[in-house]
Amino acid sequence: MEANRERLKEMIQTLFTISEPCEAGVQRQSYSAAYRRGVDYIKMKMRESGLVTREDGVGNVFGRLEGTKASLPAIMSGSHLDTVRCAGGFDGIAGVVCAIEAARMIKDSGHPLKHPFTVVGTIGEEGTRFGQVLLGSQFMTGVFGEEQLDSFTGIRDGKTMREAMKEYGLDGDLSGVCIPKENVCAVLELHGEQGPVLEEEKKDIGIVNAIVGIAWLEVTVTGESNHSGTVPMDRRKDAGIGAYEMILSLNRELTGKYLRKATMTAGQLILSPGSPNCIPGKCTFTLDIRSGDEDILKAILESVKRCKKELEETGLKVELRTLSYRPPVLMAKNIQEKIEQSCRTQQLSWRYMDSGAGHDAMIFAKKWPTAMLFLPNRDGISHNPAEYIDFDAMKKGTEVLYETLRFLDESNQA
Amino acid sequence: MEANRERLKEMIQTLFTISEPCEAGVQRQSYSAAYRRGVDYIKMKMRESGLVTREDGVGNVFGRLEGTKASLPAIMSGSHLDTVRCAGGFDGIAGVVCAIEAARMIKDSGHPLKHPFTVVGTIGEEGTRFGQVLLGSQFMTGVFGEEQLDSFTGIRDGKTMREAMKEYGLDGDLSGVCIPKENVCAVLELHGEQGPVLEEEKKDIGIVNAIVGIAWLEVTVTGESNHSGTVPMDRRKDAGIGAYEMILSLNRELTGKYLRKATMTAGQLILSPGSPNCIPGKCTFTLDIRSGDEDILKAILESVKRCKKELEETGLKVELRTLSYRPPVLMAKNIQEKIEQSCRTQQLSWRYMDSGAGHDAMIFAKKWPTAMLFLPNRDGISHNPAEYIDFDAMKKGTEVLYETLRFLDESNQA
Numbered sequence: 001m002e003a004n005r006e007r008l009k010e011m012i013q014t015l016f017t018i019s020e021p022c023e024a025g026v027q028r029q030s031y032s033a034a035y036r037r038g039v040d041y042i043k044m045k046m047r048e049s050g051l052v053t054r055e056d057g058v059g060n061v062f063g064r065l066e067g068t069k070a071s072l073p074a075i076m077s078g079s080h081l082d083t084v085r086c087a088g089g090f091d092g093i094a095g096v097v098c099a100i101e102a103a104r105m106i107k108d109s110g111h112p113l114k115h116p117f118t119v120v121g122t123i124g125e126e127g128t129r130f131g132q133v134l135l136g137s138q139f140m141t142g143v144f145g146e147e148q149l150d151s152f153t154g155i156r157d158g159k160t161m162r163e164a165m166k167e168y169g170l171d172g173d174l175s176g177v178c179i180p181k182e183n184v185c186a187v188l189e190l191h192g193e194q195g196p197v198l199e200e201e202k203k204d205i206g207i208v209n210a211i212v213g214i215a216w217l218e219v220t221v222t223g224e225s226n227h228s229g230t231v232p233m234d235r236r237k238d239a240g241i242g243a244y245e246m247i248l249s250l251n252r253e254l255t256g257k258y259l260r261k262a263t264m265t266a267g268q269l270i271l272s273p274g275s276p277n278c279i280p281g282k283c284t285f286t287l288d289i290r291s292g293d294e295d296i297l298k299a300i301l302e303s304v305k306r307c308k309k310e311l312e313e314t315g316l317k318v319e320l321r322t323l324s325y326r327p328p329v330l331m332a333k334n335i336q337e338k339i340e341q342s343c344r345t346q347q348l349s350w351r352y353m354d355s356g357a358g359h360d361a362m363i364f365a366k367k368w369p370t371a372m373l374f375l376p377n378r379d380g381i382s383h384n385p386a387e388y389i390d391f392d393a394m395k396k397g398t399e400v401l402y403e404t405l406r407f408l409d410e411s412n413q414a
Numbered sequence: 415m416e417a418n419r420e421r422l423k424e425m426i427q428t429l430f431t432i433s434e435p436c437e438a439g440v441q442r443q444s445y446s447a448a449y450r451r452g453v454d455y456i457k458m459k460m461r462e463s464g465l466v467t468r469e470d471g472v473g474n475v476f477g478r479l480e481g482t483k484a485s486l487p488a489i490m491s492g493s494h495l496d497t498v499r500c501a502g503g504f505d506g507i508a509g510v511v512c513a514i515e516a517a518r519m520i521k522d523s524g525h526p527l528k529h530p531f532t533v534v535g536t537i538g539e540e541g542t543r544f545g546q547v548l549l550g551s552q553f554m555t556g557v558f559g560e561e562q563l564d565s566f567t568g569i570r571d572g573k574t575m576r577e578a579m580k581e582y583g584l585d586g587d588l589s590g591v592c593i594p595k596e597n598v599c600a601v602l603e604l605h606g607e608q609g610p611v612l613e614e615e616k617k618d619i620g621i622v623n624a625i626v627g628i629a630w631l632e633v634t635v636t637g638e639s640n641h642s643g644t645v646p647m648d649r650r651k652d653a654g655i656g657a658y659e660m661i662l663s664l665n666r667e668l669t670g671k672y673l674r675k676a677t678m679t680a681g682q683l684i685l686s687p688g689s690p691n692c693i694p695g696k697c698t699f700t701l702d703i704r705s706g707d708e709d710i711l712k713a714i715l716e717s718v719k720r721c722k723k724e725l726e727e728t729g730l731k732v733e734l735r736t737l738s739y740r741p742p743v744l745m746a747k748n749i750q751e752k753i754e755q756s757c758r759t760q761q762l763s764w765r766y767m768d769s770g771a772g773h774d775a776m777i778f779a780k781k782w783p784t785a786m787l788f789l790p791n792r793d794g795i796s797h798n799p800a801e802y803i804d805f806d807a808m809k810k811g812t813e814v815l816y817e818t819l820r821f822l823d824e825s826n827q828a
Contacts, residue, residue, distance in 0.1 A: 195644030212643060216690060227796060228679035228702045229626060229770025230609030233669040235794075240680060241665055244658035251655055255647040265642035266654060267690045269683065276630060276681045276700035276737075286690035288642045323690075356643025380645060 001105050003098075003398035009391045011045055011097045016089035025086045025385030030124040030135070031059065031168040038081060042096060042121055049104035051119060057177045059123040059170060060136045065103050067115040067409075073185040074116040075408055076368075077102065077401060080125030080136065080360060088387020094375065095190040096121045098398040105402045113409040115185065122360050129164070131155045137360035141367045142178040149174075186335055186408050187370040189361040190397055192389050196380030197353060204348040204396050206374030207339045210292035211355045211362040212263075213328035215301060217287040219246070219308075222317040225273055225281025240271050240280035242316040246307045247285065253303055262291035262300060263356060292328045292354030328354075329362040335371035335408065342403035348396055373400060415519050417512075417812035423805045425459055425511045430503035439500045439799030444538040444549070445473065445582040452495060456510060456535055463518035465533060471584060471591045473537040474550045479517050481529045481823075487599040488530040489822055490782075491516065491815060494539030494550065494774060502801020508789065509604040510535045512812040519816045527823040529599065536774050543578070545569045551774035555781045556592040563588075600749055600822050601784040603775040604811055606803050610794030611767060618762040618810050620788030621753045624706035625769045625776040626677075627742035629715060631701040633660070633722075636731040639687055639695025654685050654694035656730040660721045661699065667717055676705035676714060677770060706742045706768030742768075743776040749785035749822065756817035762810055787814060 018041060019026040020034040028035045039061055043053045051063030061081065064074070079095025099119040106113055124135025130152040138144040149162040149172060157164075162172050193199075198206050223237030247266045254264045269285035287304065291297040308318040336352070343350040355361075355372060364370040375397045378388040432455060433440040434448040442449045453475055457467045465477030475495065478488070493509025513533040520527055538549025544566040552558040563576040563586060571578075576586050607613075612620050637651030661680045668678045683699040701718065705711040722732040750766070757764040769775075769786060778784040789811045792802040 193644065194641050195646070196649050197646065200649070214643070226794065227608050227771060228681055229628070229677060229704050229772075230607065230796070231677070231770075231794060232609070232611065232674050233665075233677055234673055235610050235614070238679075240683065241662065244662055248655065248658055248662065251647075259648055260646050263643060263645070263647055265652075265691070265693055267642055267685070267692045267694060268688050269654065269685050271681070271683050274682050276702050277679070278681045279679055280681060288690050290643050356645075357641060358643075380640065380649075382641060382644070 001109050001399070001402060003101050003105060003395045003402065005391050005395045007104070008097055008101055008394045008398065011100070012089055012093065014041060015093055022086050026083060026089055027085055027087060028081070028083045029085070030082045030129045031164040035082060036168065039121070042081065045100055046119060049100050050107035051100070051103055056140070057170060057172070057174045058136060058139045058165065059168065060140060061121040063100065063103065063119040065106060065117045067113045067117065069114045072115045073183050074118045075113070075186045075188070075405055076118045076120050076184050077188040077190070077405070078120035078122070079189050079191055080123070081121040082124055082126050082128070084126045084128050084383050086385055088382060088384055090192050090387050090389045091194070091382055092125060092191070094192055094389055094394060098190050098394060098401055101398045102402045102405060106405070113405065115409050117405060125360055129154055130161060133358060134360055134363050137363035139174070139177050140179050141363055143363065146174060181367055184368045186332070187361065187364040187368050188335065188401065188404060189359055189370070189372045190401055191359060191372060191374060192377040192382060192387070193374040194357050194377055194380070194382035198351070198374060198376035199378065199380065201351060202349065203351045203376070204393065205339070205343050205350040205400055206353045207336050207350055208331050208355045208372035208374060209352050210328045210330045211359060212290040212292045213294055213297045213326055215289045215297060215325050216323035217289070217304065218321040218323055219243070219285050219287060220319040221246070221283045221311065223281055224279070226279045228277040228279055231279060236279055237315055238279050239283040239316060242311050242314065243269065243283035243285055246311050249307055250303060254300065258291065258296055258300070261293060262289065262296050264289045264300065286323070290356055294327050297328070329365050331361070331365065331371045332369035334411070335369055335404070338404045338407040338411070339371060339373050339400060341407055342400045345403055346396065346399055348400060373397065415523050415816060417515050417519060417809045417816065419805050419809045421518070422511055422515055422808045422812065425514070426503055426507065428455060429507055436500050440497060440503055441499055441501060442495070442497045443499070444496045444543045445578040449496065450582065453535070456495065459514055460533060463514050464521035465514070465517055470554070471586070471588045472550060472553045472579065473582065473584060474554060475535040477514065477517065477533040479520060479531045481527045481531065483528045486529045487597050488532045489527070489600045489602070489819055490532045490534055490598050491602040491604070491819070492534035492536070493603050493605055494537070495535040496538055496540050498540045498542050498797050500799055502796060502798055504606050504801050504803045505608070505796055506539060508606055508803055508808060512604050512808060512815055515812045516816045516819060520819070527819065529823050531819060539774055543568055544575060547772060548774055548777050551777035553588070553591050554593050555777055557777065560588060595781055598782045601775065601778040601782050602749065602815065602818060603773055603784070603786045604815055605773060605786060605788060606791040606796060606801070607788040608771050608791055608794070608796035612765070612788060612790035613792065613794065615765060616763065617765045617790070618807065619753070619757050619764040619814055620767045621750050621764055622745050622769045622786035622788060623750070623766050624742045624744045625773060626704040626706045627708055627711045627740055629703045629711060629739050630737040631703070631718065632735040632737055633657070633699050633701060634733040635660070635697045635725065637695055638693070640693045642691040642693055645693060650693055651729055652693050653697040653730060656725050656728065657683065657697035657699055660725050663721055664717060668714065672705065672710055672714070675707060676703065676710050678703045678714065700737070704770055708741050711742070743779050745775070745779065745785045746783035748825070749783055749818070752818045752821040752825070753785060753787050753814060755821055756814045759817055760810070760813055762814065787811065
């Protein structure tokens with residue numbers, strides 16, 4: 001059974017034009033007018049593919065294809081509908097579009113699944129509106145409820161989530177939003193890799209082992225600010241120099257010991273007072289540390305503490321603050337095997353890999369057996385108007401998704 | 415002949431109370447009401463010490479003690495009257511106060527100098543009002559004139575220098591501001607060290623060899639910004655990491671090769687995009703490089719270029735921009751020798767050293783034989799409310815200044 005490349009292309013290209021005004025790329029923030037138009041288009045495409053559509057009380061969208069056995073739980077696939085600001089045309093929406101096409105393939109095959117198949121498009125995954133990520137999936141799984149409707153407020157407009165929902169046309173009734181555990185037997189999220197590995201290694205499909213755990217630390221190095229001309233080099237307590245030594249030391253250790261198993265990024269760094277003619281007296285920087293292996297994550301955190309001590313021995317003061325810690329989330333082994341089996345059947349290449357970014361799948365995984373498959377992003381670029389996934393790659397991805405659904409349908413029926 | 419410690423203390427302590435409103439310390443910015451009150455106090459103290467006072471057309475203040483030979487050029491000593499924001503009570507004003515006390519000593523000694531002795535208090539040395547440093551001295555030496563009155567504008571209020579001067583009570587008449595070369599035979603500026611060396615080495619007096627040359631560079635390292643979780647460590651072009659390697663490499667070289675002969679400071683550093691979860695795609699930082707030896711300054715600039723090349727070989731782009739370059743200014747050897755002679759006579763300890771900061775003396779040095787003497791700043795702190803010079807140290811400094819004036823008076827009369 002073949003996926004229709006042109007249908008995929010038409011959906012992606014049409015959705016690229018459904019946008020709030022923005023400098024470049026596309027922008028559909030949750031509960032915006034453009035988001036509504038995007039949802040209307042998606043629902044139309046779902047209906048064209050034989051799906052019965054439904055919107056829940058927070059704006060998640062579903063398209064359901066009934067199976068032959070009404071008593072069975074659903075297999076669910078999709079991704080998020082919202083975008084970052086000035087986004088590319090693939091992040092999130094590619095997973096929805098491929099799932100719609102997979103549903104169309106099931107319908108047109110003449111061989112319906114036994115399980116119901118539900119295409120899902122979640123809302124608020126990106127966090128650009130309320131500063132809270134993975135919103136829709138956390139409402140669907142019951143992590144969030146009534147309380148959050150009033151406590152989450154818009155970063156730019158200050159409106160509560162409830163107010164934003166009301167303007168969007170939702171009455172705040174959350175009954176039916178949380179989906180019971182027994183209604184779903186498997187979740188599959190297809191997504192762009194958002195990194196360069198698949199393209200570099202010429203692999204068609206990435207099978208996600210784990211969504212990495214993330215530790216965010218804030219490190220503050222304090223030395224002594226003074227005049228840049230009057231203090232000899234050997235009498236300085238330059239907080240910047242200390243911070244750079246700590247960052248480079250950790251960077252070397254990570255690259256040497258945990259290459260392709262962990263990442264570390266010092267993305268934010270602020271010198272104080274920050275004048276060209278002042279020795280930096282304070283340097284505050286963030287460390288974003290990620291690994292799919294919690295033992296490695298913890299080992300790196302120990303290295304950070306060791307580096308702190310080493311730096312303190314030079315006379316600088318170092319404070320560590322954990323901004324957040326989230327352990328890795330493992331994907332369901334049995335679904336991973338089905339994806340691999342599908343790749344083999346389709347004669348496609350694949351590799352197992354971690355997801356360095358967060359996804360709704362990590363929320364779903366706490367309630368239902370969940371897995372993810374990645375498609376190559378050109379040049380590894382994402383969250384950027386230049387983001388691109390080849391339509392042939394999307395076709396291959398859809399066919400793997402379709403095959404995986406078939407294998408799951410067989411195995412879950414036992 | 416002894417300096418009067420209590421007179422020095424009284425002047426410093428009174429001037430510490432003559433301030434614009436500020437969070438801490440003292441603040442007398444050029445042409446402010448507090449500045450005017452400070453000048454009135456200084457002029458009163460000058461008159462008490464037997465000096466005839468004069469203000470020039472831009473607000474420099476002079477107090478003149480006639481010598482016994484009317485035809486001789488003046489020996490001039492002093493420093494600046496203005497302060498940085500939230501300043502300490504010694505920067506600049508200590509040099510004026512000590513010169514006033516030295517004049518009092520000459521008067522009270524009953525042995526007048528042959529040369530006229532002029533105490534000078536310059537305006538606008540700090541650059542806090544117009545963003546231009548060394549104003550008063552550059553008007554006195556003819557570097558600046560009419561043009562600058564309209565082109566220099568206030569950083570905060572946008573007023574031109576001419577407007578600020580008018581509010582202060584000056585009519586913009588610059589005749590008599592530029593002092594002819596033949597009217598002055600020597601300039602002596604006494605100042606706090608603004609660094610820790612004299613205190614550390616327990617020296618009473620610093621004799622300045624040179625005011626260091628300063629190169630200000632802006633370095634921009636460009637790599638590739640991307641998601642912190644999705645790009646493996648060995649596939650990154652992290653502009654921050656590159657910048658830190660360059661800074662640390664230069665820092666090591668400088669400390670190893672030119673310790674106490676040069677300084678380098680990366681005081682400003684900005685990462686872009688600057689989010690914890692983004693690999694820095696761009697890093698812009700400043701380098702403030704100083705040395706009293708121009709050959710060393712040039713050698714360091716060559717090292718910067720070499721580091722740029724080395725970094726470019728790793729795939730990053732590096733741009734260098736020279737923001738400013740000012741060669742070192744050597745102090746007059748014959749005056750330095752007189753200061754040393756005075757220290758010896760007074761049984762005080764001294765060391766020769768460079769001035770890492772700029773001073774009016776570097777402007778005067780281009781027109782007249784000029785030298786500087788430094789007093790220890792407690793903990794090397796300056797440009798800070800906590801700035802402190804011991805009054806015993808000021809007494810010693812005044813006595814060295816007095817003796818040096820005597821030696822100069824003898825030698826210049828030949």
